[in-house]
Amino acid sequence: MPIPSMTILYVDNAEQSGAFYARLLDRQPVEASPTFVLFVLDNGLKLGLWSKHTCIPAPDAGGGGAELAIAVASAAQVQALFDAWTADGVSILQPPVTLDFGFTFLASDPDHHRVRVYAMAAD
Known part of the structure; x- marks a missing residue:
């Protein structure tokens, strides 16, 4: 396959x-x-x-209908990328938050494609 x-x-x-x-x-x-x-x-x-x-x-479609998801190893790395991207002027759609799957934030590229950074929650 x-x-x-x-x-x-x-x-x-x-x-x-x-x-x-x-x-x-x-x-x-x-x-x-x-x-x-x-x-x-x-x-x-x-x-x-x-x-x-x-x-x-x-x-037919534009940005925003899906996410490019980037996994990192820890919540500290999520926060560090959020801080760096915010300082670089990246559009943030959702600041760092804990959701059911882990710690995450959501950004947007110039075409409104969603880019999520996350660290999975510990089992």
């Missing part, structure tokens, strides 16, 4: 979104053009940012 290996977000401006995610992920893309930017993360996941103006067929 094939296993998905890439998430693609449709964006208004791939270069601008690429710069945003380079800061957020603290890494440079492995591929970058005016219409597509690709990051390869340490766990092997590929994150593509594709211009919604050049994708064929054109996407």
Whole structure:
């Protein structure tokens, strides 16, 4: 059975979104053009940012309908990323809070895609 290996977000401006995610992920893309930017993360996941103006067929949906979830090891790391992203001007949709699955906060990228950082609750 094939296993998905890439998430693609449709964006208004791939270069601008690429710069945003380079800061957020603290890494440079492995591929970058005016219409597509690709990051390869340490766990092997590929994150593509594709211009919604050049994708064929054109996407129907915009940002906000799903989340890019980033797991970290501890609540302290959640808080540290929240502090760093807030200082960098990242739009925050939900400040750090404890939910049933753990400690988390929710941010938004320039295209309103949701980015959640979380640390799982201890069993």
